[in-house]
Amino acid sequence: MIPAPLPANSDTWYGLALLLLLLAPLAIAGLALVNTGLGRSRSAAQSILGNIAIISVAVTAFALFGAAIAGNLPGTPGGAGHAFHAAGYPWNWIGSGSFLLSGFGSAPVPAQLALLFELWGVALAAIIPWGSGADRWRLAAGCAATALVAGVVCPLVMHWVWGGGWLAGLGPNFSLGAGFLDPSGAATVHVVGGLSALALVWVIGPRAGKFPRGGISTAMPGHNAVYVLFGCLLSLVGWLAWNAAGAMLWMNAPLTALPVIAVNTVLSAAAALGATLAVTRYRFGKPDASLCANGWLAGLVTSSACAAVATPVESIFAGLVAGIITPLLVELHELALSVDDPSGAIAAHAAAGIWGLLAVGFFAPKPGQLLAQLTGIATLLGIVLPLLYLLFALLNRIVPFRVDPDGERMGMDLHELGGGAYPEFVIHRDESYR
Amino acid sequence: MKYAGLLVMPAGFFLTIAALVLFAQPAQRGIFVVCGLAVEILGLVVAVRGHMPARGESQS
DSSP: OOOOOOOTTSHHHHHHHHHHHHHTHHHHHHHHHHHHHHSOGGGHHHHHHHHHHHHHHHHHHIIIIIHHHHTOOSSSSSOOEEEEEETTEEEEEEEOOOGGGTTTTTSOHHHHHHHHHHHHHHHHHHHHHHHHTTTTBOHHHHHHHHHHIIIIIHHHHHHHHHSSOTTTTHHHHHOOTTSSOOTTSIIIIIIHHHHHHHHHHHHHOOOTTSSOTTSOOOOOOOSOHHHHHHHHHHHHHHHHHHHHHHHHHHHOOOGGGHHHHHHHHHHHHHHHHHHHHHHHHHHHSSOOHHHHHHHHHHHHHHHHHHTTTSOHHHHHHHHHHHHHHHHHHHHHHHHTSOOOOTTOHIIIIIIHHHHHHHHHHHHSOSTTHHHHHHHHHHHIIIIIHHHHHHHHHHHHHHSOOBOOHHHHHHOHIIIIISSOSOTTSOOOOOGGGO | OHHHHHHHHHHHHHHHHHHHHHOOSHHHHHHHHHHHHHHHHHHHHHHHHHHOOOTTTTOO
């Protein structure tokens, strides 16, 4: 017998949403392991400590002032904001929530849950660029940049998409489907994080010896494939919870929709992994473990956009495309564009997220949805990326991002922490310093 | 060149927004939104080219 669907916003609904939100940080833990494993052994302790420090700074910055910009307190999700009127339309561009989380305890439960979701969201977005700056990004600079990303940029985009901002208003104001759809943070978390990674690698530059004169780029493989792949498995658990919670909070999905969302999430990741396995097998003769991890994550990121609106077959298709473009983009970055992104975050988070958001436009049934999704993507590329670059470039003048050459040669562990992650292991000489 | 690319990207965004405001027909809107995105991608390409380090520059 199939149980009758529970009404949305019942106590059971609240309880399940809270339970899912308590599982969602496993995605952050998984990504932290991926970041660490894809860096070098001489920077491993600094990398994992950096992940924890960045999560701490991110949640603090969001609590102090980010939540006010996101604008979900006080009130319910889709709450208050400052709007200006231009060309006859309202443009709600920034939230008018309360600072220092004032009123959080007495806010309605949906608003509290929405804020918790956003809190995890900024933490995840903030650690995405940390992997891209591996082996050269100073911890203090990483924390300072995190305060900007988690305290300003992420909340601003969250307000536009989830807080009743102008992107959410594309539906009622311009008859573009249901407005810009991003049920589980593909845009607000992953694309913002991935674009932060791109802005970072532009500002900080490549690792020493990565692009030698007169030759192809030097391979600097991650030091621990087991961390990376276990991080992928851990991420799956977090992502299942994340996608389900996002659909409940931002699309008011009933409990009966959650199994389909979970299946879509797994199928998207599985299809992406299969595609990346095939592509790397074809390109290099053997499957590549780190690229397969990137493919898996790209499938999960794509599912963050699609899982709540797509059918299982559409999820497989979305995952397949993500799994094909991710390894090709990583290769393009490294070999043609001289972009040194050790964790592959630009491809796995920014590109796959954009693809997922575009796919929603194809899969969602409402007319005009594709145009709404394209407008959202244009906003991310046209406003968010230049803004992130500007903020990082200015911050780099105040708090230099890059470690000095001796520190980079010595390794971030010894330079910044005074001790390595694996003190009893012999660390081999780096071939890139011949 | 890198700054030129980064300035072109917001220009593409404003083209997209202008399309939503100025046109009511979905086809016209669609064409101009895609044009706005194309301008952004052009800016992105210029920014990427501007940030490509000369080979050997990263060798310390």
